[in-house]
Amino acid sequence: MPPKSKWNNLDQMPRNPKIKSLYVHIPFCAHLCHYCDFTKMLYRLEEADRYLQRLFFEIDSYHIQDLETIYVGGGTPTSLNHNQLKSLIEKLSPLLKDGGEFSVEANIENASQEKLRILKQHGVNRLSFGVQSFQPRLLRHMNRLHDEGQTNIAISQAKECGFTNISVDLIYDLPTQNDADLIDDIQKAIALDVPHISTYSLSIHHATVYGIRGYLEADSDESRRHYDIILSMLRAAGYTRYEVSNFAKPGYMGRHNLTYWNNEQYYGVGLGASGYVKNRRYTNTKNFRKYLEGSTISEQEEVTITDQETYFLMLKLRLQQGFSDSEYRHMFKQSFTAKYPQAINLLLQRGLLHHRKNRWYATDEGLMLLDQVLLTLLKEH
Structure with a gap:
């Protein structure tokens, strides 16, 4: 049901409602992948500067403190240049209490060693790399610019910088992907010796290149067979499935994403970001110009007790626990x-x-x- 009164501006949102998690959206990318449906745009220096200025204002408006988790996603956070990345992390670090989880998504092709050092030196303690596949033809098909060698280098550099909490994302059910491709991808992900692996079945969205070209999602039987291969291989390698798509070694479950799956409240800031505050779910505008001009929240819904129960069952049953x-x-x-x-x-x-x-x-x-x-x-x- 619609709320009786909407939060049209940030100053109408409740202050300090004891929320412990923050999602930060960085929409910029060096190039656009053919499957991605997230809010994104090509990186331009001046636009990124203006965006960060507006983003920092939005963050300040919430009077956030004592967070337990921060997650910076995109887009591609590591598409920002060194100074921009440093200013972003310096802005966020003081909001996190000691022992908190600070995650940043990184792309293989632009997560340079210098950027990784900046992240580590300023408080980031978890990296999530968008590997997606190790197969050259599948990477080209997705319009990904890295290769297997670059993936190995990026992970090695992250470890050299002192990161121990590293996750890699893989996509399966890709067009033209066969069983041998999938098995090879899982074997190579395991060989990276990282404590967390996420695997996602490809979803086709109409506004993406894949959607426009008419690609179809894998049928349910085929997808299930692929998932069973993944589950068997990762379990054999010592990973525990703690959520449908997520596998971790002991002590390395993604704490921020557990906020979502446990149906807990969280802030979402940035272009197109979503949040859950005081029993309202909201989404920021996806219009870059409107965001810079100060129009922030574009959609919101009051979460009724019936909604809460639906979310509770839907999310909790995704978890192994x-x-x-x-x-x-x-x-x-x-x-x-x-x-x-x-x-x-x-x-x-x-x-x-x-x-x-x-x-x-x-x-x-x-x-x-x-x-x-x-x-x-x-x-x-």
């Missing part, structure tokens, strides 16, 4: 089993849901059919 009976009761003032007895019984019988030690989990099969699990639950009420 699921949720406890007491968590559900604390949030919604009733028993999970009392509210959904028929749906729960059906999902247990079909092997999609599991209950152990007072916690509810989606099974391996249930994780692959989460939409069906959620629909079965919500249809009961």
Whole structure:
């Protein structure tokens, strides 16, 4: 349902609502990838300077302090030049309390050793590299400019700079990708010896080059087969799947993304960024000119108790840890089993849901059919 009164400007947003996470969007890229649907634009020096000035004003408007996680994404944060990158990290570092997680996305082709040093020296302690694939023809097809050798160098340089918490992203279900490509990509990602690997099935969006060219997403059976290959290989290599798409060595789960999956509130700043504050989900304008002129929030929705429950189930069941009976009761003032007895019984019988030690989990099969699990639950009420 629409909110009774909207936050048209930043000064209308509640101050210091004890939010512990911040997402910062940097929309600039050195080039545009054929699959990417995020808010992005080509890097230009003067536009980036103006953007950072406006971004810093937005950050100041929230009076943020004592954060537990910061995540800088894009776009390509490392497309900024040295001075811009340094000023950005210096702006953000004081907002993070001791022991917090400070993540920055990096592209292989422009994450120079000097930029990595800047990040490390000014408080960044986690890097997420967009590797996507090691196959030359697939990288060309995606309009990615790096190669396997550059990936190996970038990861080595990050380690030399003192980074130990490093993640790499891979995409599967790519056009023309075969099983041998996928297996090779996973083997080479494992060989990088990084503690976190994320794998994402390709989604085709109509406004991207892939969408315009009419490429189709992999069918569900093919995608499931690919996912099973990934799951088997990463588990054998010592990675734990803690969320559908994310695998980590012990102690290296992505703390910021757990904010989203645990349905916790967070700030989102920058062009097209989304946030969740005081039971409202909001999205900033994606219009660069309007953003620079001071128009910030373009969309928002009041999150009702029904919405909260939908988000809770949808996000918590993505996690390997699921949720406890007491968590559900604390949030919604009733028993999970009392509210959904028929749906729960059906999902247990079909092997999609599991209950152990007072916690509810989606099974391996249930994780692959989460939409069906959620629909079965919500249809009961």
